[in-house]
Amino acid sequence: MTNGIPRRLAQAVVVLWAAFTLSFVILYLLPGDAVLAKLGGGDGGSTLTAADVAREHAALGLDDPVVVQYGKRLLAAVQGDFGRSIASGEDATTLVLNALPSTLSITGLGLLFAVVFGGAIAILGTYTRSRWLSQFLASLPPLGNSLPTFWVGLVLIQIFSFNLGWVPALGSDGFSALVLPAVTLALPTGAIIGQVLAKSLRTQLDEPYVEVVLAKGASRARVHFGHVLRNAALPALTLVGVLAGNLLAGSVITESVFSRDGIGRVTASAVSAQDIPVVQAVIVLAALFFVVLNLAVDLLYPVLDPRLAGRVTAKAQSRGKAVSGV
Amino acid sequence: MFGNPVRLLSATGLVLVLGLAAACGTAPAASGGGDAGPPRAGGTLRLGISSNPDCLDPQQVGTNAALNVGRQLVDSLTDQDPGNGKITPWLAEKWEVNADSTSFTFSLRKGATFSDGTPVDAAAVKASFDGIKAIGPKAQLGNGYLAAYKSATVVDPSTVRLDFSAPSAQFLQASSTMSLGVLAPSAYQKTPEQRCQGDGLVGSGPFVFESFKSNQQIVISKRKGYAWGSPLWKHTGEAYLDKVEFRIVPEPGVRTGSLASGQLDAITDVQPVDEPQFAGNGFTEPVRANPGIVFNLHANVTRGVLSDVKVRQAVLKGVNRQEVTDTVLTKNYKPASSILGSATPLHLDLSKELAYDPDGAKKLLDEQGWAPGPDGIRVKDGQRLTAKIVFSLVFNQNQSVLELVQQQLRKIGFDLRIEQRTTAETTQLTLAGDYDFIWYNTTRADADILRQLFSTKAGNRSKLAAGNPLDATLDAQAATVDDATRKPAVEQAQRVIIEQAYAVPVFELTQVWGLGPKTHDVAFEASSRMRLFDAWLAG
Numbered sequence: 126m127t128n129g130i131p132r133r134l135a136q137a138v139v140v141l142w143a144a145f146t147l148s149f150v151i152l153y154l155l156p157g158d159a160v161l162a163k164l165g166g167g168d169g170g171s172t173l174t175a176a177d178v179a180r181e182h183a184a185l186g187l188d189d190p191v192v193v194q195y196g197k198r199l200l201a202a203v204q205g206d207f208g209r210s211i212a213s214g215e216d217a218t219t220l221v222l223n224a225l226p227s228t229l230s231i232t233g234l235g236l237l238f239a240v241v242f243g244g245a246i247a248i249l250g251t252y253t254r255s256r257w258l259s260q261f262l263a264s265l266p267p268l269g270n271s272l273p274t275f276w277v278g279l280v281l282i283q284i285f286s287f288n289l290g291w292v293p294a295l296g297s298d299g300f301s302a303l304v305l306p307a308v309t310l311a312l313p314t315g316a317i318i319g320q321v322l323a324k325s326l327r328t329q330l331d332e333p334y335v336e337v338v339l340a341k342g343a344s345r346a347r348v349h350f351g352h353v354l355r356n357a358a359l360p361a362l363t364l365v366g367v368l369a370g371n372l373l374a375g376s377v378i379t380e381s382v383f384s385r386d387g388i389g390r391v392t393a394s395a396v397s398a399q400d401i402p403v404v405q406a407v408i409v410l411a412a413l414f415f416v417v418l419n420l421a422v423d424l425l426y427p428v429l430d431p432r433l434a435g436r437v438t439a440k441a442q443s444r445g446k447a448v449s450g451v
Numbered sequence: 452m453f454g455n456p457v458r459l460l461s462a463t464g465l466v467l468v469l470g471l472a473a474a475c476g477t478a479p480a481a482s483g484g485g486d487a488g489p490p491r492a493g494g495t496l497r498l499g500i501s502s503n504p505d506c507l508d509p510q511q512v513g514t515n516a517a518l519n520v521g522r523q524l525v526d527s528l529t530d531q532d533p534g535n536g537k538i539t540p541w542l543a544e545k546w547e548v549n550a551d552s553t554s555f556t557f558s559l560r561k562g563a564t565f566s567d568g569t570p571v572d573a574a575a576v577k578a579s580f581d582g583i584k585a586i587g588p589k590a591q592l593g594n595g596y597l598a599a600y601k602s603a604t605v606v607d608p609s610t611v612r613l614d615f616s617a618p619s620a621q622f623l624q625a626s627s628t629m630s631l632g633v634l635a636p637s638a639y640q641k642t643p644e645q646r647c648q649g650d651g652l653v654g655s656g657p658f659v660f661e662s663f664k665s666n667q668q669i670v671i672s673k674r675k676g677y678a679w680g681s682p683l684w685k686h687t688g689e690a691y692l693d694k695v696e697f698r699i700v701p702e703p704g705v706r707t708g709s710l711a712s713g714q715l716d717a718i719t720d721v722q723p724v725d726e727p728q729f730a731g732n733g734f735t736e737p738v739r740a741n742p743g744i745v746f747n748l749h750a751n752v753t754r755g756v757l758s759d760v761k762v763r764q765a766v767l768k769g770v771n772r773q774e775v776t777d778t779v780l781t782k783n784y785k786p787a788s789s790i791l792g793s794a795t796p797l798h799l800d801l802s803k804e805l806a807y808d809p810d811g812a813k814k815l816l817d818e819q820g821w822a823p824g825p826d827g828i829r830v831k832d833g834q835r836l837t838a839k840i841v842f843s844l845v846f847n848q849n850q851s852v853l854e855l856v857q858q859q860l861r862k863i864g865f866d867l868r869i870e871q872r873t874t875a876e877t878t879q880l881t882l883a884g885d886y887d888f889i890w891y892n893t894t895r896a897d898a899d900i901l902r903q904l905f906s907t908k909a910g911n912r913s914k915l916a917a918g919n920p921l922d923a924t925l926d927a928q929a930a931t932v933d934d935a936t937r938k939p940a941v942e943q944a945q946r947v948i949i950e951q952a953y954a955v956p957v958f959e960l961t962q963v964w965g966l967g968p969k970t971h972d973v974a975f976e977a978s979s980r981m982r983l984f985d986a987w988l989a990g
Contacts, residue, residue, distance in 0.1 A: 157875025163505070164588050165878025166845075168513045171744075171893040172595025172903050172910065175882050177588035213505040213665075214644025223665070279704055287712040294709050295499075295698055297667060384700045386666035394503065399875055 144412035159211035208402035217402040228387035235310030243318030269316030278382035325357040366422035494988040499718035506647035509629035513591035525632025525654035530681035531977035536796025565635035573611035577603035596625035618930040621899030691987035733968035742795035743895035748955040763952035768812035769863040787956030829864035837866035842890035
């Protein structure tokens with residue numbers, strides 16, 4: 126276990142550096158830049174001159190050679206300073222960190238909903254003896270996954286806010302404002318979790334060990350929850366690491382639909398304003414989030430499956446020995 | 452960038468949602484309306500706006516969302532009557548302009564104070580104008596208004612003289628805008644970036660800044676003891692509303708739904724598809740066209756087929772403006788009747804010259820030797836009759852409008868190729884003059900905007916050569932604030948632009964707001980931006 130960590134940290138640093146560099150290169154290569162987007166926006170463009178633009182470029186150091194700009198930015202970023210937003214003049218790191226709690230609350234709750242509902246659909250769908258119910262539950266994930274997020278968000282607002290008045294349509298105040306965005310985010314994610322988990326549950330149910338355990342006198346429930354689910358959970362768990370990224374991406378649309386502040390809104394406006402400092406702060410943060418989450422998922426494997434613990438702690442040990450565990 | 456697909460998709464989504472709502476048997480809750488009664492003081496107006504202002508300092512910003520907030524916080528030297536465009540007193544009781552419009556002397560009214568308690572005197576006005584000039588292009592609109600600004604002189608505590616290095620008749624109207632609204636001297640001890648976030652944003656206006664939560668809301672509250680409002684307003688003294696919450700709601704469908712369900716009291720930017728929702732059910736829908744340059748295909752006369760005036764004239768005749776407003780927009784939008792919007796002072800009605808005339812267009816092209824090719828697009832000497840137009844999605848319906856114009860022009864054998872670009876790129880192309888046609892509009896309640904965009908000494912978006920028929924009239928109107936002299940020059944300029952088809956006007960950008968049954972007297976000022984001083988909420 127221990128000797129894996131330095132290697133993983135080194136990988137994480139490479140991922141962060143790549144995210145930083147790639148975002149810089151892409152935004153730099155786009156035609157136009159943040160100064161033009163800002164000064165040319167609204168009715169500002171009508172009297173703008175090339176000299177005006179040059180003056181702002183000089184003031185922001187954007188007239189330096191690209192290598193110098195990149196080097197300066199990288200050096201500062203290593204120290205946690207991503208610079209100031211060109212659009213608003215705010216510190217990019219502060220801007221992103223201020224938006225973070227709002228996004229974490231809907232993505233966190235969204236992930237919880239996704240796991241609970243996705244898991245419930247898969248487990249119930251494979252456990253039930255009713256053919257009809259099983260097929261109905263099996264059909265839900267593809268449906269959930271094919272509904273566009275923005276549409277789901279609008280429908281939920283229309284029903285639960287505009288018609289029933291149960292929750293506010295706007296803003297970030299209180300728990301009631303969290304529910305609909307979290308459900309919106311959870312739908313496609315939960316659908317994927319449900320689909321994958323159901324598939325691996327079915328595969329596991331066909332394994333010979335199931336018959337052995339049943340023959341030994343275990344109840345169906347015990348087989349399902351005690352043995353099969355545990356074995357089937359691994360692929361779904363791996364997926365959670367990946368889906369967290371989807372949730373973050375989904376927040377771009379969800380936060381717009383629900384008029385919330387958050388990383389998604391900040392990202393969307395920073396990208397359209399070509400505001401490199403803010404985009405980089407977001408991307409590096411997202412990369413960091415991704416790296417940490419996937420590390421956490423990896424560390425969780427051995428807890429669910431002792432065979433993997435054996436593999437990580439003592440790689441030299443033969444595989445056959447570890448697999449004979451059941 | 453992300454906003455565009457979201458918007459497009461959500462339009463589709465909305466249709467589905469509305470269908471669903473109808474199926475549920477529910478309609479927007481409309482209560483009462485009835486007699487407005489006398490205005491009532493108090494209450495908090497919850498106003499849904501469509502975009503997050505990056506900055507709140509009215510001296511720096513250029514978007515409607517930001518200008519609508521800033522307008523409430525600052526007073527200006529003068530005001531402009533939205534009815535007739537006349538410049539009227541506000542902080543300045545009277546003013547004098549020298550013969551060539553290079554020197555403006557304002558006599559300030561007594562008793563006005565900033566919200567930090569300091570007086571609005573000549574020194575403060577000087578500090579404010581120097582402050583705007585100092586930040587250059589960061590003052591997105593003011594930078595243009597003060598292009599020739601030289602200096603301000605404090606003549607006595609209530610008299611200030613502003614001097615310009617070139618004739619600047621437009622400055623008188625500019626002095627009525629929020630972009631040249633007066634901030635307290637203390638504001639300039641903060642950086643422009645701090646002022647953007649509300650720090651040091653101290654004005655003398657009827658409301659004061661309270662808080663700004665990015666992507667969430669902006670709160671302003673009534674200035675206690677305010678007593679120096681413009682005589683153009685409906686009442687005197689303090690504003691009626693205690694507070695205004697500008698809620699940032701980017702989704703058009705959520706904005707309208709929130710208004711209909713009573714979660715908001717008023718909204719801006721009602722989309723054409725949503726307009727019927729608020730007709731005749733207790734809701735009201737204030738509408739005003741923006742003054743300034745209308746949405747137009749501005750031709751670069753040095754490029755390809757557009758260098759031929761006859762081709763440009765054919766395009767001008769081949770656009771069916773009425774069809775554009777009837778099908779893509781709504782009856783609230785007016786077809787262009789000049790290059791200037793009808794709400795612009797000194798606008799000249801040229802609807803006859805801008806009438807749809809496809810036969811006339813075809814005749815012009817036939818005469819020039821453009822013959823229909825195999826795909827219907829005309830050709831001459833192996834060259835196709837085609838030009839590109841560059842646009843960005845500053846207005847949601849831009850794409851649909853241009854697609855319709857494209858179809859219309861196809862009927863006369865002209866191939867208009869539409870290219871959507873980002874705002875930044877459009878700005879870059881505009882500055883470089885790298886376009887055939889460029890699509891834009893500009894809000895300005897003064898005809899000088901023609902000089903800014905057409906004069907060879909300014910923006911020159913048509914890339915005209917010196918000695919063209921336009922420059923002289925544009926210079927003439929800049930040299931006097933006297934309408935009797937200005938009017939013929941401005942009218943002549945509009946006529947030349949249409950005759951030469953330097954630009955092909957299409958429609959007037961229009962502000963459409965939705966007001967809930969309890970919301971009254973949210974008003975348009977002369978530049979079609981928001982005035983909340985007289986606004987009130989029924990109990």
